[in-house]
Amino acid sequence: MANPMKRMLLGRAMNTGSLGETLLPKRLALPVFCSDPLSSVAYATEQILLVLVVGGASALLFTPAVALAVIALLALVVWSYRQTVYAYPNGGGAYAVSKDNLGAMPALVAASALLVDYVLTVAVSVTAGVANIASAFPLVNEHLVLVSGALIIGLALMNLRGVKESGTTFAIPTYGFIAAVAFLLISAVVSTVLGDPVRAESADLPVSTPTLTGMALVLLIMRAFASGCTALTGVEAVSNGVPFFRRPKSRNASLTLLTMGSIAIVMFAGVTWLAVSSGAKIAEDPTELGLPPDAIQPTIIAQLGMAVFGANGIGFYLLQAFTAAILILAANTAFNGFPVLASILGRDGYLPRQLGRRGDRLVFSNGIIMLTLVAVALVYVFDGSTTRLIQLYIIGVFVSFTLSQAGMVIHWNRLLRQPGADGRARMRRSRLANAVGAAMTLLVLVIVMFSKFTHGAWMVCIAIPALVLLMIGIRRHYGRVDTALAAPDRGVMLPSRVHAVVLVSRVNYPVMHAVAYARATRPSTLVALHASADPDEARALAQEWEARDIPVSLTLVDSPFRDITRPVIDYVNQLRRDSPRDVVAVYVPEYVVVHWWQQMLHNQSALRLKARLLFLPGVMVTSVPTVVTDEWDTRV
Numbered sequence: 001m002a003n004p005m006k007r008m009l010l011g012r013a014m015n016t017g018s019l020g021e022t023l024l025p026k027r028l029a030l031p032v033f034c035s036d037p038l039s040s041v042a043y044a045t046e047q048i049l050l051v052l053v054v055g056g057a058s059a060l061l062f063t064p065a066v067a068l069a070v071i072a073l074l075a076l077v078v079w080s081y082r083q084t085v086y087a088y089p090n091g092g093g094a095y096a097v098s099k100d101n102l103g104a105m106p107a108l109v110a111a112s113a114l115l116v117d118y119v120l121t122v123a124v125s126v127t128a129g130v131a132n133i134a135s136a137f138p139l140v141n142e143h144l145v146l147v148s149g150a151l152i153i154g155l156a157l158m159n160l161r162g163v164k165e166s167g168t169t170f171a172i173p174t175y176g177f178i179a180a181v182a183f184l185l186i187s188a189v190v191s192t193v194l195g196d197p198v199r200a201e202s203a204d205l206p207v208s209t210p211t212l213t214g215m216a217l218v219l220l221i222m223r224a225f226a227s228g229c230t231a232l233t234g235v236e237a238v239s240n241g242v243p244f245f246r247r248p249k250s251r252n253a254s255l256t257l258l259t260m261g262s263i264a265i266v267m268f269a270g271v272t273w274l275a276v277s278s279g280a281k282i283a284e285d286p287t288e289l290g291l292p293p294d295a296i297q298p299t300i301i302a303q304l305g306m307a308v309f310g311a312n313g314i315g316f317y318l319l320q321a322f323t324a325a326i327l328i329l330a331a332n333t334a335f336n337g338f339p340v341l342a343s344i345l346g347r348d349g350y351l352p353r354q355l356g357r358r359g360d361r362l363v364f365s366n367g368i369i370m371l372t373l374v375a376v377a378l379v380y381v382f383d384g385s386t387t388r389l390i391q392l393y394i395i396g397v398f399v400s401f402t403l404s405q406a407g408m409v410i411h412w413n414r415l416l417r418q419p420g421a422d423g424r425a426r427m428r429r430s431r432l433a434n435a436v437g438a439a440m441t442l443l444v445l446v447i448v449m450f451s452k453f454t455h456g457a458w459m460v461c462i463a464i465p466a467l468v469l470l471m472i473g474i475r476r477h478y479g480r481v482d483t484a485l486a487a488p489d490r491g492v493m494l495p496s497r498v499h500a501v502v503l504v505s506r507v508n509y510p511v512m513h514a515v516a517y518a519r520a521t522r523p524s525t526l527v528a529l530h531a532s533a534d535p536d537e538a539r540a541l542a543q544e545w546e547a548r549d550i551p552v553s554l555t556l557v558d559s560p561f562r563d564i565t566r567p568v569i570d571y572v573n574q575l576r577r578d579s580p581r582d583v584v585a586v587y588v589p590e591y592v593v594v595h596w597w598q599q600m601l602h603n604q605s606a607l608r609l610k611a612r613l614l615f616l617p618g619v620m621v622t623s624v625p626t627v628v629t630d631e632w633d634t635r636v
Contacts, residue, residue: 023246026256031174033241034260036121036234036333037074038174039326041181041267043128044070045275046282046300047227047390053283055212055220060281062221067272070228071265073440077235078261080405080437083430084239085253087411091340093239094404101407101414105468110403111345112467114236116460117396118334118341121233122375124393125334126151127386129327132299132320141296144384149376151328156372159335160365170332173325178263180322183315185270187308192277200307202297203279205289223451229444230390231268233397234330235260236404237337244336274304284387331375339367349478350471388456395452395460398445405438495583495618497524499575502587503568503609504530504554507544510589514624515552518587528554529571531564565608569616576618585620586613592625 024032048066052059081093088096094114099107126148133147134140140147158169188198212220238257245252274280280303286295298306301323302316309315339355343364346356355366382388412431416424449457500523502514511528518526528545532538538556545554557567575584588606606623613621 024244025246026252026259028171029238029241029245029252029256030259031170031329031332032244032336033237033333034234034256034264035170035174035326036125036237036330037231037260037264038178038267039125039128039330040231040233041264041271042132042177042301042323042327043299043386043390044228044231044268045272047230048224048272049275049280049282049300050284050387051220051224051227053207053281053288055217057207059212059217059220059224060207062224063272063276066221066224066228067269069225070231071269073229073444074232074235074265074268075261076433076437076440077232077401078257080401080408080434081235081239082254082257083408083434084404085242085257086250087408088239089242089250091240091243091344093236093337093341094400094407095341095344097407097411098403101410102403106403106407108350108468108471109464110400111341111350112464112471113396113399113403114240114341115338115396115467116463117233117394117400118338119371119374119378120389120393120396120460121334122152122155122331122371123148123378123382124230124386124389125330126155126328126375127379127384127389129324129330130384131386132302132324132327134296138296145380148379148384152331152372152375152379155328155331155335156368159332159363159368170329173322173329177322177326178267180319181267181271184304184308184319185267185274187315188274188278188304191308198274198278198304198307200275200278200280200303202281202289202303205281205291207281207289219451222447226394226444226448226451227390229394229398229448231264232401233394234333234337236397236400237333239404240337240340243340271301271304274308275300278304278307280304280307334375335368335371338371339364342367342370345471349475351474353478392456392460395445395448395457396464398441398448399464401441402438402445405434405441408434409438493581496579496581498583498585499524499579500526500585500587501572501575502526502528502552503589503606504528504541504545505589505605506541507548510591510624510626512550513626514587514589515550517622517624518585519552521585523585524582526552528552529557529568530554531557531559531567533559564605565612568609569612572613572616572619576616580618583618583620584616585622587622587624590623590625592627 045063045067048063048070049060052063052066084093084097088100090096094110095107098110127144130140130144130148130151134144191198235257238253238260242249242253245256280300281289282297282300282303283289283291285293286297287293289297291297302320305316305319309319342351342355344356345351346353352366355364355370357366358364378389409431412427412434416427416431449461453461498521500518500521502511502518504511515528528550530538530541532541535558538558542554542556555571557571559567572584572586575582588610590606610621610623613619
């Protein structure tokens with residue numbers, strides 16, 4: 001990308017010393033790190049109803065109980081992660097906790113689960129937001145993949161501008177959604193108290209499925225609970241992002257977690273109450289509600305908005321606008337969590353080390369770009385369907401929850417064994433909270449795996465181990481390379497001689513420049529090398545070389561197959577075979593043009609040659625550039 005375009009899209013580059021200016025106050029940290037769990041209010045209740053409607057009217061009666069179980073688990077996980085942000089103020093979340101307390105392999109499993117879940121967070125959040133837009137504007141249904149992909153790219157560009165700047169931008173939709181849901185619930189309560197209870201449009205639809213009993217009903221309730229646990233996604237992001245908070249970092253992160261948990265629980269409970277009391281229904285198969293197979297059903301939050309504000313009321317459109325915005329921006333939780341975790345893994349050698357470097361705007365740009373590409377591909381593969389994507393969701397997050405809390409139990413055990421440790425009563429309470437949390441999240445993980453495995457979750461069960469193996473392979477590669485590149489105790493033996501070879505295509509300024517530079521290095525031997533498939537061209541070049549009285553001998557090699565790379569490689573290899581302890585220095589004249597599009601017109605043969613020469617042992621390749629300006633005068 002041209003530099004002016006990059007500056008326009010991303011803003012000016014920031015000095016490393018400005019890193020402190022990018023730290024977040026709590027009011028901005030909430031939309032940056034908590035938009036995912038807050039946004040789940042828009043679809044967690046819906047996911048419960050989608051499952052329970054299969055069991056008929058009697059199964060729908062269990063909606064409040066399922067929601068209450070989800071709320072209890074959310075409160076427990078929030079409490080547990082408040083312990084984590086104090087114990088691990090440098091971030092890393094489940095990965096850091098597992099690495100310190102459970103070992104490398106559990107840590108990689110936790111990290112892989114989180115990376116997979118972050119990708120799914122982007123895909124699910126954006127497609128869910130687009131689905132809400134489609135509830136108000138049905139035309140969008142025809143372009144779900146295109147709209148979702150464009151929104152993901154837009155989010156990536158915002159995050160590439162910097163964490164603080166993206167937080168400022170995303171604060172209005174996040175707080176607007178909280179206000180819109182609060183207004184929805186307050187209006188519904190007032191209406192109910194005044195004797196006019198809210199009734200959803202779908203309340204009169206018949207539930208045509210048979211009533212389930214016994215074990216079938218238990219399994220259905222378990223699956224509904226697993227689907228409702230999408231309300232817990234994103235809680236981990238705060239513990240990953242502690243370094244981005246203002247000081248005192250751990251305290252601010254803990255208060256942000258508590259605020260997020262309180263708001264999410266109140267809104268989720270309120271939306272579930274309103275959905276149950278208004279009789280709102282939704283089904284994956286519209287025929288289960290007596291609708292045509294191709295019927296487009298509004299989302300639950302849209303149905304509640306229409307019931308409270310009217311289908312054409314401004315309150316409905318504001319609710320839908322903020323809901324779509326928060327669902328789309330929920331992906332921002334992943335855009336902050338994924339790059340931070342990837343940077344930590346990169347520094348530890350489990351992912352490419354480039355992921356650990358900050359970009360121009362002091363964010364981990366490579367991680368943002370990687371997340372964007374994978375999420376867009378996922379949306380394309382699953383046709384932008386939230387229902388299909390959500391079946392892959394939350395497995396990863398419960399794997400990381402379980403490992404993180406189990407690791408925290410070991411963390412507290414280690415501290416309690418230390419003589420004279422202060423605050424033992426508090427540590428024991430924290431250990432109990434983490435132990436209960438680990439047991440509960442493990443139970444939920446088993447339920448989720450059991451209930452969603454055949455619905456697509458098996459793909460995540462393959463992806464997580466595959467990612468673990470990939471990271472182990474990357475770490476082993478870095479280990480082998482580091483061992484191979486380690487400096488020997490007595491240094492490196494000097495080469496016996498240096499043979500310099502200047503590649504010549506024709507007699508011009510860049511070649512003369514390269515010859516002059518090669519001579520200045522004073523090699524043991526120096527030759528100019530020309531490979532050609534045309535004998536007449538070679539003879540003409542030799543005559544011009546001799547006529548100019550250039551003080552370097554010209555060697556001509558034949559290229560019968562019209563490829564100059566192979567003859568040059570053979571010539572260099574021959575020099576190495578004759579003197580294995582010698583070094584061959586190859587000088588490649590190149591043109592440097594000022595516009596990127598001009599580069600495609602030059603240096604293609606040189607690029608191929610350099611790529612091949614770099615793999616030859618004992619061969620040093622030096623590019624000798626000649627800058628060509630727009631006025632077509634050259635300079636060194």
